[in-house]
Amino acid sequence: MSIKTKLFAATALSLFSVSALTAETITIATVNNGDMIRMQGYTDDFTAKTGHKVEWVTLEENVLRQRVTTDISTKGGAFDIMTIGMYETPIWGANGWLVGLNDLSAEYDAADILPAMAGGLSHDGTLFAAPFYGESSMIMYRADLMEAAGLEMPDAPSWSFIAKAARKMTDRENDVNGICLRGKAGWGEGGAFITAMSNSFGARWFDEEWNAQFDTREWSDTLNFFVNMMDDAGPAGYATNGFNENLSLFQQGKCGMWIDATVAASFVTNPADSTVADKVSFALAPDTGLGKRSNWLWAWALAIPAGTQKEAAAKEFIEWATSKEYIDLVASKEGWANVPPGARTSLYNNPEYQKVPFAQMTLNSILSANPQSSTVEPSPYVGVQFAAIPEFAGIATEVSQEFSAAYAGQQTVEEALAKAQAITNEAMEAAGYR
Amino acid sequence: MARAVSQRRKILFTVAAWSVGVLIFFPILWTILTSFKTEAQAIADPPIFLGFDWTLENYSAVLERSNYGRFLWNSIIIAGGSTLLGILVAVPAAWSMAFVPSKRTKDILLWMLSTKMLPAVGVLYPIYLLCIHLGVLDSKIALVFILMLINLPIIVWMLYTYFKEIPSEILEAARMDGATLKEELLYVLTPMAIPGIASTILLNVILAWNEAFWTLNLTAAKAAPLTAFIASYSSPEGLFYAKLSAASTMAIAPILILGWFSQKQLVSGLTFGAVK
Numbered sequence: 202m203s204i205k206t207k208l209f210a211a212t213a214l215s216l217f218s219v220s221a222l223t224a225e226t227i228t229i230a231t232v233n234n235g236d237m238i239r240m241q242g243y244t245d246d247f248t249a250k251t252g253h254k255v256e257w258v259t260l261e262e263n264v265l266r267q268r269v270t271t272d273i274s275t276k277g278g279a280f281d282i283m284t285i286g287m288y289e290t291p292i293w294g295a296n297g298w299l300v301g302l303n304d305l306s307a308e309y310d311a312a313d314i315l316p317a318m319a320g321g322l323s324h325d326g327t328l329f330a331a332p333f334y335g336e337s338s339m340i341m342y343r344a345d346l347m348e349a350a351g352l353e354m355p356d357a358p359s360w361s362f363i364a365k366a367a368r369k370m371t372d373r374e375n376d377v378n379g380i381c382l383r384g385k386a387g388w389g390e391g392g393a394f395i396t397a398m399s400n401s402f403g404a405r406w407f408d409e410e411w412n413a414q415f416d417t418r419e420w421s422d423t424l425n426f427f428v429n430m431m432d433d434a435g436p437a438g439y440a441t442n443g444f445n446e447n448l449s450l451f452q453q454g455k456c457g458m459w460i461d462a463t464v465a466a467s468f469v470t471n472p473a474d475s476t477v478a479d480k481v482s483f484a485l486a487p488d489t490g491l492g493k494r495s496n497w498l499w500a501w502a503l504a505i506p507a508g509t510q511k512e513a514a515a516k517e518f519i520e521w522a523t524s525k526e527y528i529d530l531v532a533s534k535e536g537w538a539n540v541p542p543g544a545r546t547s548l549y550n551n552p553e554y555q556k557v558p559f560a561q562m563t564l565n566s567i568l569s570a571n572p573q574s575s576t577v578e579p580s581p582y583v584g585v586q587f588a589a590i591p592e593f594a595g596i597a598t599e600v601s602q603e604f605s606a607a608y609a610g611q612q613t614v615e616e617a618l619a620k621a622q623a624i625t626n627e628a629m630e631a632a633g634y635r
Numbered sequence: 636m637a638r639a640v641s642q643r644r645k646i647l648f649t650v651a652a653w654s655v656g657v658l659i660f661f662p663i664l665w666t667i668l669t670s671f672k673t674e675a676q677a678i679a680d681p682p683i684f685l686g687f688d689w690t691l692e693n694y695s696a697v698l699e700r701s702n703y704g705r706f707l708w709n710s711i712i713i714a715g716g717s718t719l720l721g722i723l724v725a726v727p728a729a730w731s732m733a734f735v736p737s738k739r740t741k742d743i744l745l746w747m748l749s750t751k752m753l754p755a756v757g758v759l760y761p762i763y764l765l766c767i768h769l770g771v772l773d774s775k776i777a778l779v780f781i782l783m784l785i786n787l788p789i790i791v792w793m794l795y796t797y798f799k800e801i802p803s804e805i806l807e808a809a810r811m812d813g814a815t816l817k818e819e820l821l822y823v824l825t826p827m828a829i830p831g832i833a834s835t836i837l838l839n840v841i842l843a844w845n846e847a848f849w850t851l852n853l854t855a856a857k858a859a860p861l862t863a864f865i866a867s868y869s870s871p872e873g874l875f876y877a878k879l880s881a882a883s884t885m886a887i888a889p890i891l892i893l894g895w896f897s898q899k900q901l902v903s904g905l906t907f908g909a910v911k
Contacts, residue, residue, distance in 0.1 A: 232870070233868060234872050262872070272763075278772075390871070445872070468873075
């Protein structure tokens, strides 16, 4: 063996050793939804590019939230990447629980992330989670039923138009409800919807001194409007309906309109699952002319818990999963309608993606939501369908239970609001805000 | 005449028993049926009972996405290990409480049972921190110990009840014949209490198999058992009921089969000493 060959062999061996030494196995906690499961299917592409292996821990959204909160608050180190939302990110970032992501590579092009998403996932100018996909909410409606009702849906309708259309589209004999909305208890279910809706009615959770505002006319108007409309034009038992129940009703042709997450657009227009796939159109979430619409803003994002031993590999994964290249990969294999939406500006500039029927309305909805200023009157919190404070999830879950009881007719709207006021003020006082 | 009345009552009780049985089993049957439907059929309104095109696509999707074998193996080790360890600790404890009771035995038994009344989430953080410090987070050994401790009151209580049915004179006779404590426990007491021990084991395997709070909260990728497998198919944003049903069916099938084959022992153990 010549010296040259020996040198070549030694170099190759050392390079192989270094690569083997730096290859890591990272553990990622994630939620069970279509886009995340799709990402798991492409893990081999990431492993081929970086040598790192991935172990997935997939959990139901609420279980995941409890699981990762326990782990990150105790510095357990069970996960190297966590899938978290817009609610947790700024709170955990402020606590120093997450690794900042301002140093992602130039090729990653962090400036391409939609500003609304980057803003909601940052604290004090530091990005703490990279959005995998983002969503707002919008109206999905049956164009055929709207036409039969003799109405035309504006691109940006008002709540009074929606209520009128809902009542006209309702056909109880044929099991068609004019409108399907979330009434299910839970801060991320019915609580999210009614909070976003209340923004458009001029209501807010807290005034600038953190006093609860459920005793205001705006909240009374919101809840009474919702209950009256749903009693007249909503499905039976709407107090227990969440995203899945309404999706099921809409796909079976039992809803004239449905206001919910923009990601649902790909489900209701998929002929494999939806019986009304070719009859669906979209519009912005309604308003009351006060300058705020009733759409929310949310992102499922990837974050790195502080203290992980595999920070470099975790960052490589996040760069891969939330990159433009990943979007191209999914588009090439499964079509543009299946790429993760709502995270990158460049996606909406892509002529191919612009052909997807719900693309523009999704972008318009995202752009019309502002977590920094979500209410008509000034409020001390960040967030559209939530207030980004640690106490909110617990309080809002209790409040939404009271609201659901009112939807179910177990108490009046006034009683529900009075209880919500007491629950919120008591909790805020205990937490030291008041 | 009396015979006719008795026959009528017999039929009545049989019908009532079957009705209750069907009622209890119906959710499981519905889950199994849903697992063979498409996602669209799974949410059909009105629901389809049997008239659908049976498909195995959900099972194939679940098997493709998840490492079922690893979840199953973890469940077997955690449920089996915690039960066996529990029996090893509980047999001597129940023996002493049944045959050499002290003034405080009843209090101890009640105190043990009272620990079951504590909401598990109340001790989540201390136990989580302990697992971190001992380096056993996401390990089967941690769950074996924790589930053993959680189920220990039930094991001790069950064994205590069975042991109390055994006449102490038999054990005294063994002692007079020169049996040591170990021999008394192993060769006299245990064989007589086999039905009771068997049913205790079976019941605790079922409890440990189905335990979802600790198994979800203390595991990640390595030690996650079938409860985590099921949780990975549940979603509030997406209709995956057919796949969730397939995952649930795969998770409960082993314990259902075990229960089916051992129902005779289970019933005889649970009714041991019930009628004197």
